[in-house]
Amino acid sequence: MKQSSFYQDYFGLRDRPFTLVPDPEFLFWSPQHRRAYSVLEFGVLSRAPITLLTGEIGTGKTTLLHNLLSQLEDDVIVGLVSNAQGNRGELLQWVLNALDVPFETDATYVQNFQRLQDFLIDQYAQGKRVVLVFDEAQNISREGLEELRMLTNINSNKDELVQLILVGQPELRDMVRHPSMNQLAQRVSASFHLNRMTPDLTMKYIEHRLKAAGGSGKEFTPDACLLVHDITGGVPRLINQLCDFALLYSWTEETGRTVTSCMVQSVVDDGVFFCQRAVEREAQA
Template identity: 65%
Template structure:
């Protein structure tokens, strides 16, 4: 039996509440998440040429995509592209692969584009629309984004054959709003930026995931939730990481409640790397680094000297 199994049994849970895998069953509907999903649904239903969703790393964008894919109507043919490469020919190949269209990667670009066009027309003839979702779209070059925009040229004035959903980190918005990407920006019909969670939402988020996993939602003290919020800047993925370690520590201590001291022990032992990345990004400028080991921490008076 693994340590994960033991802490699940220790807390009377049915499964791990803080797994890092995007799981729509655990989706916590904060107000921003509700609005982001509404924008996604509206984009599909209104046949928007391009819908854009942005958010910090780990704010739940991929989970929202998985939820959307799980409830699309039968007249929608989806294609999910998560790790498209930047070069021109490869972009089309990624799109064709996502749609299940076989094509020789050695084909000239024009023939690959024709393959895609033929597929879109055949789907349209069968009364289906194609929705292409580009996750982690901030990794695309400006040239690749421009090529993605050109896919919307296949649409006629009245008929929509393909819709695009761009999902990525905040820099994606900056890329789209750049002066040389004006044509792309003008085709974005709806967009939403998913922020990190505030203190009260973090507390509710932790309780929600515990209840979904068979718990009471009260396995973390209020003080522990506050410290978790401070250490993670309200980013769900980091909250999951820190909560998982805290529950393991509570199990080893024989405690049925995760206290502030237990969370602080996790931070002091340096097993939670998330706080370090936030400090590097400048998101925790006013939060004391607790992830250093005791011998590495310097008292304030020594720093001042």
């Protein structure tokens, strides 16, 4: 089935405005997202040892991260590690793999560490610098985070040979703030926490996504937008899921080319959209 057979033609849209796949064209620059991006950019350009970006699931961390990585100059070597887990030896293998540094699976920790150090020194000699990005870093143990901190001790004179960007859920921020992680916290030179969007920003977010997809931005009534915020709590990923189904419902019901609060509520009542906040809201009704 072609995408055009869905609701796009009905609403005069060239694309689905609320897909979950990160797309730079749909990036909504709310004030806090601009600040978060500025902090990420500052962390890289200022050669901060560790930059920290946290926020709840679906607040746009990964989208901002990919946008930043696409803007980096050619002299920056990036190693992206997602969902890294395991002991310090396995974590080091994750790092080597992300940087495309060959290693033997039966090599000792010391041998792999030497491989990494040689690679970093070689890149530095070529006028390049290395940035290691850990997405979903809340899955790394405290021991693993301490091991990452040790990597920032690899330096040449006054220049650090590797920078870390740690991206994760609020638990990551709590881990870094723990008294046992004091040495790690002292290496964090730039940090930002993304909060959920307010009702006003949720309305602007929905309008922005619709316009980016070729619409007028007014396909959702103000009441529908406020209900979307109430149900999702202002989390972008949840907003996308709910709005996508609301457009689909409006198309199938042919109730007009405007999504009302009744249509949004129908999506929730039918159990098509599921999130904890929606369940709690239904229980209180």
